Amino acid sequence: xxxxxxxxxxxxxxxxxxxxxxxxxxxxxxxxxxxxxxxxxxxxxxxxxxxxxxxxxxxxxxxxxxxxxxxxxxxxxxxxxxxxxxxxxxxxxxxxxxxxxxxxxxxxxxxxx
Amino acid sequence: xxxxxxxxxxxxxxxxxxxxxxxxxxxxxxxxxxxxxxxxxxxxxxxxxxxxxxxxxxxxxxxxxxxxxxxxxxxxxxxxxxxxxxxxxxxxxxxxxxxxxxxxxxxxxxx
Numbered sequence: 001x002x003x004x005x006x007x008x009x010x011x012x013x014x015x016x017x018x019x020x021x022x023x024x025x026x027x028x029x030x031x032x033x034x035x036x037x038x039x040x041x042x043x044x045x046x047x048x049x050x051x052x053x054x055x056x057x058x059x060x061x062x063x064x065x066x067x068x069x070x071x072x073x074x075x076x077x078x079x080x081x082x083x084x085x086x087x088x089x090x091x092x093x094x095x096x097x098x099x100x101x102x103x104x105x106x107x108x109x110x111x112x113x
Numbered sequence: 114x115x116x117x118x119x120x121x122x123x124x125x126x127x128x129x130x131x132x133x134x135x136x137x138x139x140x141x142x143x144x145x146x147x148x149x150x151x152x153x154x155x156x157x158x159x160x161x162x163x164x165x166x167x168x169x170x171x172x173x174x175x176x177x178x179x180x181x182x183x184x185x186x187x188x189x190x191x192x193x194x195x196x197x198x199x200x201x202x203x204x205x206x207x208x209x210x211x212x213x214x215x216x217x218x219x220x221x222x223x224x
Contacts, residue, residue: 040216042201042217043201043217045214048211056211058211097210099144102146102148102156105155106155
């Protein structure tokens with residue numbers, strides 16, 4: 001089954017404790033992206049990647065890191081999480097670039113205390 | 114800075130009625146996307162609009178793009194309860210691959 005998976009789905013952590021949210025897709029998509037969703041603010045793009053070893057900033061990259069060492073994986077790294085990073089995070093992928101439909105993962109709900 | 118505005122943000126409508134959701138954006142672009150999000154769920158892609166005058170339809174939903182007016186519309190025909198969801202439009206500046214979303218329109222279709 002074609003899908004985008006994220007792990008963990010739910011995470012409660014404390015300020016400053018490094019964490020990684022994994023994202024994996026099995027559709028051989030070139031484009032992958034991370035978004036955060038907050039009430040009243042909608043969705044905002046954090047980082048995106050056009051292909052392996054090619055990443056770029058979205059609207060809200062501060063406090064986040066990404067890597068794209070393999071085509072299928074695009075982990076989101078929070079080196080020192082803070083409470084303002086409490087949010088719902090979505091990973092997505094698409095064939096080619098944005099000119100094609102994006103497939104979204106199920107979401108990761110992160111709470112930073 | 115690209116800004117994307119959706120109107121209305123909340124919409125309650127009766128089954129069988131027609132309505133339109135508007136998506137305005139601030140900078141020239143010819144690439145616009147519509148997404149749907151059911152309560153507590155992830156997002157799914159609805160339409161990809163790639164040129165001025167583009168029109169796409171699926172079921173009771175029809176999306177169009179007017180790049181000169183910097184406006185896209187999502188028209189709902191004869192609404193049914195199953196269309197209740199939040200609808201987002203998003204725009205990327207041509208060639209940038211960076212996506213900016215509107216705040217979403219929460220649609221409730223009342224039987």
